[in-house]
Amino acid sequence: MENDNRNAWTWGFSNGAENWNGRLAMIGFVAAIAVELVSGQGVLHFWGII
Numbered sequence: 001m002e003n004d005n006r007n008a009w010t011w012g013f014s015n016g017a018e019n020w021n022g023r024l025a026m027i028g029f030v031a032a033i034a035v036e037l038v039s040g041q042g043v044l045h046f047w048g049i050i
Contacts, residue, residue, distance in 0.1 A: 008016040032043045044050045 006015045006019050009020065010016045035043050035046055039046050042050075
């Protein structure tokens, strides 16, 4: 596993997939906070779910 490229886009449970999952989750979290700051309401209210 020493030569495993952790930035490679691979399918299934791999170190690369876990890295991409974490990165995309961080982007989504920051986007949700940005929506709340700009609109003054929560994400679910912004989308009309609640």
